[in-house]
Amino acid sequence: MNETNGGPQDIFYSPSPDYPRPTFVRGKGIYLWDDEGNKYLDASSGPATCNIGHSNPRVLRAMQAQAEKLCFSFTSTARNVPNIEFSKQLTQLAGPGFERALFVSGGSLAVDMAIKFCRQYRYATGETSRTKLISCLPSYHGMTLGCLAVSGDPIFDEIYSDMITSASKIEPFYHYRRPEDLSDTEYALSCAKNLERQILKEKENSVLAFIIEPVGGSSTGAISPPEVYFKEIRRICNQYGVFLIYDEVLSGSGRTGTFLTHHQWKNAQPDIVVLAKGLGAGYYPLGAMLTSAALVDEITHLTGFNYAHTYNANPLACAVGLAVLEEFSENNILNNVCKQGKYLRQQLVNLQNQSSIIGDVRGTGLLLAIEFVANKESNEPFPIEFDVTERFKKIALSYGLLIYGRRSNNGKFGEHVLVTPPLNSTEEEIDLIIDKLKLTLDELEQKIIKFESV
Ligand SMILES: Cc1ncc(COP(=O)(O)O)c(C=O)c1O
Numbered sequence: 542m543n544e545t546n547g548g549p550q551d552i553f554y555s556p557s558p559d560y561p562r563p564t565f566v567r568g569k570g571i572y573l574w575d576d577e578g579n580k581y582l583d584a585s586s587g588p589a590t591c592n593i594g595h596s597n598p599r600v601l602r603a604m605q606a607q608a609e610k611l612c613f614s615f616t617s618t619a620r621n622v623p624n625i626e627f628s629k630q631l632t633q634l635a636g637p638g639f640e641r642a643l644f645v646s647g648g649s650l651a652v653d654m655a656i657k658f659c660r661q662y663r664y665a666t667g668e669t670s671r672t673k674l675i676s677c678l679p680s681y682h683g684m685t686l687g688c689l690a691v692s693g694d695p696i697f698d699e700i701y702s703d704m705i706t707s708a709s710k711i712e713p714f715y716h717y718r719r720p721e722d723l724s725d726t727e728y729a730l731s732c733a734k735n736l737e738r739q740i741l742k743e744k745e746n747s748v749l750a751f752i753i754e755p756v757g758g759s760s761t762g763a764i765s766p767p768e769v770y771f772k773e774i775r776r777i778c779n780q781y782g783v784f785l786i787y788d789e790v791l792s793g794s795g796r797t798g799t800f801l802t803h804h805q806w807k808n809a810q811p812d813i814v815v816l817a818k819g820l821g822a823g824y825y826p827l828g829a830m831l832t833s834a835a836l837v838d839e840i841t842h843l844t845g846f847n848y849a850h851t852y853n854a855n856p857l858a859c860a861v862g863l864a865v866l867e868e869f870s871e872n873n874i875l876n877n878v879c880k881q882g883k884y885l886r887q888q889l890v891n892l893q894n895q896s897s898i899i900g901d902v903r904g905t906g907l908l909l910a911i912e913f914v915a916n917k918e919s920n921e922p923f924p925i926e927f928d929v930t931e932r933f934k935k936i937a938l939s940y941g942l943l944i945y946g947r948r949s950n951n952g953k954f955g956e957h958v959l960v961t962p963p964l965n966s967t968e969e970e971i972d973l974i975i976d977k978l979k980l981t982l983d984e985l986e987q988k989i990i991k992f993e994s995v
Pocket residue numbers: 588647648649650652681682683684754758759788789790791792817818
């Protein structure tokens with residue numbers, strides 16, 4: 542075992558970096574402390590999950606109170622009070638078209654549920670030929686075998702595609718390296734047409750659903766297609782009887798400034814929304830699939846929906862979810878996302894203007910990202926072997942800055958890190974993030990200039 546390995550658990554995570562990972566023992570707000578007493582600033586809320594920071598007193602109180610009453614009850618045989626309350630609050634926030642909520646223990650399971658629900662509906666209503674899925678390349682939808690079928694990453698395809706039926710992948714909206722001869726709207730509409738072309742390539746009435754992240758996460762670095770793109774996607778799905786699923790595991794629960802991202806648009810509502818990460822905000826594993834009463838009620842009397850997982854909607858999970866929602870309404874968190882999101886974006890653009898390696902700043906609300914390039918004139922990415930994201934994260938860590946960037950598709954679609962602080966961050970905390978990002982960038986750029994190994 543070399544010194545970068547932590548013991549028997551390390552083999553289950555991504556290949557060990559050439560520097561030790563910290564071992565965290567405590568967290569408060571936007572800060573974490575390791576077992577040697579070092580303090581870290583959590584600029585990405587973990588993987589955009591700890592949306593109200595660490596050790597939130599309201600959530601801790603709710604967890605303890607619920608744990609003392611009832612930790613577990615099995616949803617297949619009984620109801621529980623936190624589940625009833627949480628479903629009510631969440632569906633109200635989600636609005637018309639999302640009157641039903643199914644809770645599971647994470648994002649991948651929620652995506653699986655959404656896909657299975659679409660299939661069950663078509664099966665129950667006699668449209669059994671509809672089995673095919675369409676998603677984007679790149680994209681990320683989770684790690685179960687079902688999710689890997691829709692996640693757009695050829696690395697997973699190579700390993701698993703002989704075992705699972707992979708979705709057809711379409712080219713997404715990706716404004717950063719778009720053709721120059723098209724206006725913004727023309728480009729967005731041409732990207733949406735990729736979906737129609739793909740549906741027409743498949744056998745008639747074979748496509749079940751199209752799944753997309755309304756604002757990208759780690760696979761695209763916060764790519765935010767405009768409203769016109771999603772309106773056209775909605776129109777196409779209606780025309781061909783295809784379910785539209787928004788994977789808001791990372792972008793939902795307030796991160797983009799509205800509780801669900803499509804609340805910012807008109808006529809671009811999906812049939813199903815999937816949430817996780819910020820829903821339990823790092824306090825409990827929690828995911829949700831939301832859809833309409835009309836769809837659920839229709840199949841209830843036909844086949845029902847077979848979905849039982851032991852930990853679904855357990856009382857502790859739902860009590861945590863409720864407390865997180867209460868924290869949102871009591872502290873007007875959505876307003877803070879809009880205000881601090883604007884401020885953070887401006888500070889990142891200032892950094893970009895001073896930096897030779899930030900090619901793009903993008904995103905919505907407090908779901909922002911910076912993309913690294915070797916050449917700002919041509920937008921040319923760094924060579925894959927340079928592994929710029931990993932180098933950036935390593936230097937950031939030495940300044941006590943935690944930043945999330947997962948190199949998806951082996952860096953084929955650019956390299957970026959997510960800047961996604963907690964949704965209740967203050968301006969002073971954002972200034973601290975910017976200071977540490979600047980130190981990190983300066984050091985990385987110096988090392989690039991000197992061709993030093995970092
Ligand atoms: C957009 C998206 N979908 C699904 C998932 C899978 O969620 P989980 O890691 O909770 O299984 C993730 C996780 O990063 C995600 O970002």
